[in-house]
Amino acid sequence: MFHYLLRRLFLLGFVFVALTIFAFSLGYLFPGDVLGNFTGLRNISPAEEIVLRQQLGLDQSYWQQYIYFNQRILDGNWALSFSSQQNVLDEIINVMPATLELASYALLLSLIVGIPLGIIAAVRKDKWLDKLISGLALVGYSIPIFWWALLLIMVFSLTLGWLPTSGRLSVLYEIPTMSGFMLPDILLSQVPYREEALVDAIRHLLLPAVVLATYPTTVMIRFTRESMLDVLEQNYIKTARAKGLTRLQVLYTHGLRNALLPVTRQVGLQFSTLITLAMITEVIFSWPGIGSWLIDGIYQRNFPAIQGGLLVVSSLVIAVNMFTEILHTMLNPLARKF
Structure with a gap:
């Protein structure tokens, strides 16, 4: 039974990783600006764009961006809604x-x-x-x-x-x-x-x-x-x-x-x-x-x-x-x- 539960938990972790990869990919697959898709912000000034890109890791590799994405998910710092500008x-x-x-x-x-x-x-x-x-x-x-x-x-x-x-x-x-x-x-x-x-x-x-x-x-x-x-x-x-x-x-x-x-x-x-x-x-x-x-x-x-x-x-x-x-x-x- 222990080995069965271990296999199931491993499968659960693998599915969750695949799910987060797909959710992260949507930021690039959706139309519009990638920064806006990840943050939900509109009318971003050039100065704010530089800071946000550094915070989200958009100036780094996709792997680093994915790690930053998971950290934000775990911290509850999700993007803002376009319609209400709420988390x-x-x-x-x-x-x-x-x-x-x-x-x-x-x-x-x-x-x-x-x-x-x-x-x-x-x-x-x-x-x-x-x-x-x-x-x-x-x-x-x-x-x-x-x-x-x-x-x-x-x-x-x-x-x-x-x-x-x-x-x-x-x-x-x-x-x-x-x-x-x-x-x-x-x-x-x-x-x-x-x-x-x-x-x-x-x-x-x-x-x-x-x-x-x-x-x-x-x-x-x-x-x-x-x-x-x-x-x-x-x-x-x-x-x-x-x-x-x-x-x-x-x-x-x-x-x-x-x-x-x-x-x-x-x-x-x-x-x-x-x-x-x-x-x-x-x-x-x-x-x-x-x-x-x-x-x-x-x-x-x-x-x-x-x-x-x-x-x-x-x-x-x-x-x-x-x-x-x-x-x-x-x-x-x-x-x-x-």
Whole structure:
């Protein structure tokens, strides 16, 4: 196990190095002045340009420039945004909790719905319930996320008027920001309208969370079904049945635990998918997360913001995938490679 973790950590370090090299290269690949792309400053005077080039190492080799670039990343001295002239890292810290909150609840929803439906479909294989669940999963897998979001808005917001169409909270409520996560901030606040604000925040969260959870839910249904069917065909399941155990005992004691082991690896993969799909969802629902922030940066040709957002989102996805891979290996001895 130690050698496996060592190899994984080495691979993680190699991927991060490759990612930082690519992020550093964007400063030269983006249009415009290289100094402006690395600093985010505009209208730089000749005297300031000389000083900045020395600080960034632009008068030295590319290798030295890359070292200076990593030092600035570690120190938190990222470039300034072209649009706001604020530190890109500060802006990312402000918008990242909204995306993590939305993606976390969507992932939780996909697990709560997808795993039980996948188990039911496997237990009722080739029955009408299995065909119904598999058919719904296929439809959900094929639906374009933007069309699905607009359809839900039209039905539940515009027609029925049950749910809001945009934002995280109504302007009627003012909640002090402590963690950046809306629901925990509301619960930790001491405002007199805390319960009303909590209900309003959940109503704002419901539609984007359902839209974002649709695709990973269908994947979890199909993957759990296939994993469960594979486990139910194993010899130890047949032996348990021959011993006289009930169907429920066999399913819970022997089948469920082994069938859910491969699902842990899918959690990391689906989280990566959620971060990608969140960009579309956040734009449609005006959710103030890093997805809509990055889309705005692309429209505005805000190159420092694109560079910083790419670095943070890619690092998050890589770290989560690596964590779930290690967790899966720890839980499943058969997956360990010494």
